[in-house]
Amino acid sequence: MPSAGSVSVKRRKKIGYVPQDTNSNKDFPITVLDVVLTGLEGDRKRFFSYSKEEKIQAEQKLELTGVKEFAKKKIGALSGGQRQRVIIARSLMSEPELLLLDEPTSNIDPNGQQEIFELLKTLNKDLSLAVVSHDISLLLGYASKVAYINRTITMHSVEEAHKLSQREGHFCEVELINEILGKTKRGCQC
Amino acid sequence: MLELLSYPFIQNALLAGFFVSIAVGVIGTLVVANKTVFVAGGIAHSAYGGIGMALYFSLPFLLGTTVFALLAALITAFFFLKYPHRIDTFIGVMWAFGMAIGIIFVDLTPGYNVDLMSYLFGSILTVPSSDLIFMGILDGIILLAVTLFYPTLLAVSYDREYAKVRGVNTVFYTVLIYVLTALTVVIAIRSVGLILVIALLTIPVYIAENFSNSLGKTMVYSSLLSLVFIFLGLGFSYEYNLTSGASIILVATAIFMLFFILRRMFARD
Numbered sequence: 104m105p106s107a108g109s110v111s112v113k114r115r116k117k118i119g120y121v122p123q124d125t126n127s128n129k130d131f132p133i134t135v136l137d138v139v140l141t142g143l144e145g146d147r148k149r150f151f152s153y154s155k156e157e158k159i160q161a162e163q164k165l166e167l168t169g170v171k172e173f174a175k176k177k178i179g180a181l182s183g184g185q186r187q188r189v190i191i192a193r194s195l196m197s198e199p200e201l202l203l204l205d206e207p208t209s210n211i212d213p214n215g216q217q218e219i220f221e222l223l224k225t226l227n228k229d230l231s232l233a234v235v236s237h238d239i240s241l242l243l244g245y246a247s248k249v250a251y252i253n254r255t256i257t258m259h260s261v262e263e264a265h266k267l268s269q270r271e272g273h274f275c276e277v278e279l280i281n282e283i284l285g286k287t288k289r290g291c292q293c
Numbered sequence: 294m295l296e297l298l299s300y301p302f303i304q305n306a307l308l309a310g311f312f313v314s315i316a317v318g319v320i321g322t323l324v325v326a327n328k329t330v331f332v333a334g335g336i337a338h339s340a341y342g343g344i345g346m347a348l349y350f351s352l353p354f355l356l357g358t359t360v361f362a363l364l365a366a367l368i369t370a371f372f373f374l375k376y377p378h379r380i381d382t383f384i385g386v387m388w389a390f391g392m393a394i395g396i397i398f399v400d401l402t403p404g405y406n407v408d409l410m411s412y413l414f415g416s417i418l419t420v421p422s423s424d425l426i427f428m429g430i431l432d433g434i435i436l437l438a439v440t441l442f443y444p445t446l447l448a449v450s451y452d453r454e455y456a457k458v459r460g461v462n463t464v465f466y467t468v469l470i471y472v473l474t475a476l477t478v479v480i481a482i483r484s485v486g487l488i489l490v491i492a493l494l495t496i497p498v499y500i501a502e503n504f505s506n507s508l509g510k511t512m513v514y515s516s517l518l519s520l521v522f523i524f525l526g527l528g529f530s531y532e533y534n535l536t537s538g539a540s541i542i543l544v545a546t547a548i549f550m551l552f553f554i555l556r557r558m559f560a561r562d
Binding site for chain 2: 120122128130131132133134137138140141142143144145146148149150151152153175176177193197
């Protein structure tokens with residue numbers, strides 16, 4: 104386990120970001136396509152309007168995240184899960200190499216959560232993802248590494264966690280958290 | 294009522310109404326989208342200090358108001374960027390301070406006997422032609438700035454935090470929105486007055502938002518609605534011999550309430 108080291112970050116614009124709360128500003132008069140286009144801001148200055156190419160790029164990102172059919176709709180008309188896909192599409196506009204997601208499924212029903220993680224799995228083929236989540240059981244099916252953070256950071260491979268569930272013959276989240284916390288007790292606590 | 298249109302003061306009033314509509318529709322949309330209605334109120338009332346100073350120093354009315362309103366906008370922007378969680382308190386202080394300064398300067402102005410109320414509640418029927426030119430120029434500045442910076446203004450208005458993370462200079466755009474708000478206040482002060490300008494910044498936008506899926510469309514619809522409110526209000530004030538500014542706002546609020554009730558009755562959610 105590393106006790107010291109440094110983190111080096113590549114050029115800023117290659118990192119994409121998906122913030123946690125996407126339910127704010129639901130009444131805002133803006134189309135789904137325009138929300139995605141705002142993801143271009145910051146890379147370079149633009150005046151008056153977005154170009155045709157940029158609009159096509161935004162449509163492609165919406166297609167990738169599976170919500171292209173809503174492009175012309177007002178953002179407030181979408182469900183929480185659909186809106187999350189729009190926000191992910193927005194983060195892809197800057198063509199990131201690393202995507203940071205903060206609780207991407209916190210405001211979404213269980214079915215929608217699964218779908219979001221399926222989408223992230225697809226995206227993961229082309230770019231690296233770092234997801235902050237409290238939903239450990241869901242995360243395990245998709246993540247390749249788990250970092251437990253509480254003042255210090257502890258890295259785990261997902262295999263360790265899976266081995267644990269095999270040992271007990273069933274999946275136990277309480278035990279899993281204990282394991283990750285590094286204070287495993289004998290047997291299952293749940 | 295048609296013979297009215299041949300009077301120059303009526304023509305001026307209608308033209309003033311047109312200029313006001315453009316400004317309040319475009320900037321009202323930004324103000325409502327950025328949830329800075331209270332900021333606009335603070336700037337409007339602070340501008341009263343400018344009116345008092347213009348009277349005292351015998352400066353042109355609109356020039357004094359413009360300078361003071363811009364100053365108020367910059368100070369408000371500073372407080373917002375520096376102490377975002379205490380901004381309502383600071384605006385409250387500025388609001389009262391601007392009004393107080395205005396009243397004191399009016400007190401000190403020797404032989405001053407012009408109707409004070411006309412600045413608070415507007416007097417669109419007495420707008421001089423020189424003011425109209427100034428209002429037109431300010432409208433031009435507002436339209437140019439908003440269309441030029443439209444994509445980034447949209448991004449900052451929709452999700453300020455995200456724009457900041459992406460490296461957008463949110464300080465510049467915050468100051469820009471506040472400055473444009475100040476110019477709008479100046480344009481509207483003559484016709485509806487500084488107390489009533491808030492109604493024209495918010496009511497048309499609240500209604501227009503429901504029929505538009507973009508900030509740009511909301512701006513256009515809001516401007517058109519303002520124009521309707523102002524013209525209806527003017528007719529109302531002529532017919533019943535009432536204060537024009539108050540009549541305009543009464544028409545606007547009546548339509549607002551009607552819209553609110555109808556929306557509640559027919560809304561699906």
